[in-house]
Amino acid sequence: MDNKRVVLASRPSGWVTEANFRIETAPVANPKDGEILVKNLWLSLDPYMRGRMNDTKSYAAKQEIGEVMVGGTAGEVIESKNPKFAVGDQVVGMLGWQQYGTTAGVGLNKIDASRAPMSAFLGVLGMPGVTAWVGLLEICQPKAGETVVVSAASGAVGSVVGQIAKLKGCRAVGIAGGKAKCDYVVKELGFDACIDYKAGKLDADLKAAVPNGIDCYFENVGGETLDAALRRMNAFSRIAVCGLISQYNATEPYGVKTFQSILTNRIKVQGFIVSDRMELWAKALPELIGWVASGKIKYRETVAQGIENAPKAFIGLLKGENFGKQLVKLA
Amino acid sequence: MDNKRVVLASRPSGWVTEANFRIETAPVANPKDGEILVKNLWLSLDPYMRGRMNDTKSYAAKQEIGEVMVGGTAGEVIESKNPKFAVGDQVVGMLGWQQYGTTAGVGLNKIDASRAPMSAFLGVLGMPGVTAWVGLLEICQPKAGETVVVSAASGAVGSVVGQIAKLKGCRAVGIAGGKAKCDYVVKELGFDACIDYKAGKLDADLKAAVPNGIDCYFENVGGETLDAALRRMNAFSRIAVCGLISQYNATEPYGVKTFQSILTNRIKVQGFIVSDRMELWAKALPELIGWVASGKIKYRETVAQGIENAPKAFIGLLKGENFGKQLVKLA
Numbered sequence: 001m002d003n004k005r006v007v008l009a010s011r012p013s014g015w016v017t018e019a020n021f022r023i024e025t026a027p028v029a030n031p032k033d034g035e036i037l038v039k040n041l042w043l044s045l046d047p048y049m050r051g052r053m054n055d056t057k058s059y060a061a062k063q064e065i066g067e068v069m070v071g072g073t074a075g076e077v078i079e080s081k082n083p084k085f086a087v088g089d090q091v092v093g094m095l096g097w098q099q100y101g102t103t104a105g106v107g108l109n110k111i112d113a114s115r116a117p118m119s120a121f122l123g124v125l126g127m128p129g130v131t132a133w134v135g136l137l138e139i140c141q142p143k144a145g146e147t148v149v150v151s152a153a154s155g156a157v158g159s160v161v162g163q164i165a166k167l168k169g170c171r172a173v174g175i176a177g178g179k180a181k182c183d184y185v186v187k188e189l190g191f192d193a194c195i196d197y198k199a200g201k202l203d204a205d206l207k208a209a210v211p212n213g214i215d216c217y218f219e220n221v222g223g224e225t226l227d228a229a230l231r232r233m234n235a236f237s238r239i240a241v242c243g244l245i246s247q248y249n250a251t252e253p254y255g256v257k258t259f260q261s262i263l264t265n266r267i268k269v270q271g272f273i274v275s276d277r278m279e280l281w282a283k284a285l286p287e288l289i290g291w292v293a294s295g296k297i298k299y300r301e302t303v304a305q306g307i308e309n310a311p312k313a314f315i316g317l318l319k320g321e322n323f324g325k326q327l328v329k330l331a
Numbered sequence: 332m333d334n335k336r337v338v339l340a341s342r343p344s345g346w347v348t349e350a351n352f353r354i355e356t357a358p359v360a361n362p363k364d365g366e367i368l369v370k371n372l373w374l375s376l377d378p379y380m381r382g383r384m385n386d387t388k389s390y391a392a393k394q395e396i397g398e399v400m401v402g403g404t405a406g407e408v409i410e411s412k413n414p415k416f417a418v419g420d421q422v423v424g425m426l427g428w429q430q431y432g433t434t435a436g437v438g439l440n441k442i443d444a445s446r447a448p449m450s451a452f453l454g455v456l457g458m459p460g461v462t463a464w465v466g467l468l469e470i471c472q473p474k475a476g477e478t479v480v481v482s483a484a485s486g487a488v489g490s491v492v493g494q495i496a497k498l499k500g501c502r503a504v505g506i507a508g509g510k511a512k513c514d515y516v517v518k519e520l521g522f523d524a525c526i527d528y529k530a531g532k533l534d535a536d537l538k539a540a541v542p543n544g545i546d547c548y549f550e551n552v553g554g555e556t557l558d559a560a561l562r563r564m565n566a567f568s569r570i571a572v573c574g575l576i577s578q579y580n581a582t583e584p585y586g587v588k589t590f591q592s593i594l595t596n597r598i599k600v601q602g603f604i605v606s607d608r609m610e611l612w613a614k615a616l617p618e619l620i621g622w623v624a625s626g627k628i629k630y631r632e633t634v635a636q637g638i639e640n641a642p643k644a645f646i647g648l649l650k651g652e653n654f655g656k657q658l659v660k661l662a
Binding site: 247270 | 382553557572573574575578584585586587588589590591593594595596597598599600601602603604607
């Protein structure tokens with residue numbers, strides 16, 4: 001049985017191109033004692049993967065050249081030599097950009113796909129959803145009546161941030177690219193307002209949308225968006241720095257001009273990665289499942305078909321071409 | 332009796348000049364019932380005053396044109412119509428850039444000048460010393476063996492930060508301007524190392540001085556110094572943003588290029604002002620008095636003579652011409 005997979009062919013300088021990837025076919029590795037074989041049905045594409053492609057220390061080990069690209073997957077156990085897993089178990093884990101994964105099961109979690117479609121466990125009920133929960137509720141800690149702003153508001157993380165903010169009684173304002181995304185954020189997800197940064201007057205539009213300033217800013221983007229938010233932050237406000245996607249392909253870093261707001265307004269800024277807070281997963285996930293099951297949190301997916309289309313879909317994600325959670329359907 | 336005082340004559344654009352101030356003489360205001368008259372013996376000059384001179388919202392109300400410049404003072408009660416104060420009491424408070432202050436006594440505190448010279452209660456035992464204590468021990472919370480870096484290391488705040496860090500078993504590294512200040516920081520104050528940013532190779536020198544990276548950064552300066560520190564921060568490190576003196580006279584703000592380190596290293600950044608944490612004063616001050624009395628914390632003062640020299644001394648402070656705490660001796 002063949003396993004089609006995507007490996008890192010070369011490191012990008014600036015924007016990622018399809019030439020940075022190579023699609024390979026290799027025989028499936030048969031599971032040894034203690035291992036299982038998983039057929040991956042869904043692959044998650046996420047901005048953090050861009051950082052792994054660089055030859056620099058990031059929060060995780062870099063991706064080595066020639067290795068299968070790192071990535072979250074959802075699939076089904078098709079062979080088991082590990083008593084903790086049975087054939088037919090549905091599992092999520094980090095099996096990478098490939099059709100099959102052979103693994104001892106470390107970091108693999110069974111899911112109950114009767115509560116939500118399997119793909120949701122890579123998005124709203126997976127790493128992105130828990131990231132939103134941790135960054136908003138643990139780091140920003142908004143109070144009812146406060147104003148929460150989130151960038152990349154229609155994305156897998158941002159869309160959940162704003163909806164939780166509304167559930168907690170906050171004013172939720174999104175920043176997104178394009179009218180269609182902003183309409184979705186306001187009309188379908190229930191945000192109070194959304195700024196289309198592509199309209200070219202981010203500062204003025206954001207100012208108008210936050211008449212009482214910003215108490216919590218959930219940052220996914222960086223660059224000019226960060227400066228615009230810093231200009232509107234209130235005294236004793238909080239910023240959860242979750243991502244800086246505008247910078248990942250930049251060859252010259254953007255210079256943040258309004259750092260002084262952090263002093264003047266006594267802002268708390270906290271960079272975070274959800275994998276540092278695994279102990280919160282057990283608290284966050286049941287809440288998220290409940291909100292999704294009851295329709296209080298909605299989500300949208302952009303689905304590419306087949307492993308060979310993963311590189312193109314990933315590049316689209318970095319450019320903001322996706323709408324909601326970017327997935328690859330593998331089978 | 333005449334009261335010589337310094338008022339704000341005009342708002343600076345960019346660098347402060349002596350023309351932004353006006354020296355006036357007016358009769359001393361006689362205390363009414365409930366008030367006291369204080370003869371100010373010492374005036375404290377501090378970087379925060381620059382922010383008050385702007386026509387923009389900062390953490391405190393701006394200074395109005397024509398009003399006496401805001402400032403901390405130490406002096407002696409020479410007339411009292413308030414039962415809480417007696418003639419001869421030595422007090423510190425915010426009576427401004429003037430020789431005499433008439434006040435109801437709100438925010439005025441009596442000092443025990445038998446423990447230390449009166450001027451110390453404006454520096455190491457006053458707002459700067461408590462600022463160092465709060466920023467380092469409450470915000471950065473360094474553990475023994477960690478590396479603490481502080482900018483403006485020979486200044487009123489920075490010198491205390493590094494000495495407390497040493498008392499807590501940390502590696503203390505300063506950044507200061509010029510060989511004389513660096514020699515003082517290492518040889519007299521006991522820091523482990525000091526980088527002279529004027530030597531022109533801040534990045535390389537800082538890298539060499541922190542072989543294990545930076546766990547706590549106490550920021551007084553901003554600009555290139557901040558970028559240099561961000562490049563060396565460790566995972567889960569902390570930054571206390573106390574001041575950004577390099578930016579106070581800038582007409583174009585410096586663009587911070589390494590903001591991404593906050594995400595990658597999951598740094599906590601906290602802007603703070605000691606006056607927000609007045610409840611900590613009662614805990615910090617006795618510790619500081621003990622350390623100063625026992626010689627564990629040393630300090631240095633630069634003293635200008637006479638109220639009419641306050642503007643010039645303040646401009647010197649903004650340019651880093653002072654060495655240690657900048658004071659004006661008023662009588």
